[in-house]
Amino acid sequence: MTQRANNPVSDLHPEGFTHIDAKGEASMVDVTEKAVTAREAVAEAYVEMQPETLRMIVSGEHKKGDVLAVARIAGIQAAKKTADLIPLCHPLMLTKVKVELTPELENNRIRIETLCKLAGQTGVEMEALTAASVAALTLYDMCKAVDKTMVISGTKVLEKKGGKSGHWQMASDSASVQQDVSQAEVSLQATNEATQGSSVVDVRFFAGLREALGCEQISVPLDSDSLTLAEVKELLITSHADWAEALSAKNLLMSVNQQMAKASAEVKAGDEVAFFPPVTGG
């Protein structure tokens, strides 16, 4: 049960390119119906340079000032501008952008790692890549007077969490692998971080219910101070009509903050809610 199957008109490219339609024309993907989930992407890039250039940056002797600080701010600014630069990229309300620059003296390069987060309907890897790219360009710009041989390389997505495709991570041998997140605690941590300070409830689904819904985790915005578990379920059914049957199962179990709970239990912002079928361990 994918989100795509719900689209009334199938105008998708037959080979799976999401930004080109069946007629071969560029188009922005309609994400109106996609679930709001906590999303996160990590990207990296490298700027290789002469040892002397790197030494100058690290020691703070560069005449343009603190190169690393400027590149870091440039990366953060760039993440916010991604939708203006990449034609078919959706504008996003980022909730977190982090850019870290690490001088690697032994390799004569600076490593840039970026992290972008939001609770939304589309992924943030383009923002993470843009932040890494612009931080790298800024390093080049600030140092080009002393070193024109600098090389920007290795710009890539390292990790992606949230949304339909779940948790994806670049394998250590550089080949991409799809990871099963059903038991990965990492997704739980991502949820907790993303919900802090925002008025959403994170809802998780397990086992047969997760498969029936095609969703492992979703953020539900709270429009009042608290809701009951029954009301959270109603909100989910209102926003996903095709979930009604699976979520209406009489024997469904529920938990709030990892404690079994009844349908009348109160749920507050930042809580972790889960729905799952009767347990069958032992």
Add this chain to the structure above:
Amino acid sequence: MSCQIHISVQEAEFDLSAVNRAISADRTDIGAIVTFSGLVRDFNEKPDVLALTLEHYPGMTEQALEEIAQEAAERWPLQAVHVIHRVGRLTPGDPIVLVAVASAHRQAAFDGCNFVMDFLKTRAPFWKKENTRHGDYWVSERSSDAAAARRWKEGDV
């Protein structure tokens, strides 16, 4: 003397005799250790079970097992409760769960072990998916498990 509680949810196989040794190490007041080992059967709702995959809710599962063990220790004079439950892919014949309960006298250890298993079956978030020759399916709950857990409430044991 307080009850020693040990909970583990793991992919690795467990060693029954090592658990027994760990429970009785450095003490001589234990009179009985009752252990229950659950194994993967090759038949269940459908015949020809080739393998099963166990899913759990990291965090909540461990907490639920801890609470069940605590409750057993409140009901009977227990010296130790160890619960090990495996997750991931298992094949018929593989050990899947171990409950070891120690007490000064056998009756409390038998009852405590029985109680922990009954509640593990109905309260701890684990889900089994069976892979059979006829396809994969999620195992459904058994009413006999719910009934077994209920009898502890009714006090007719």
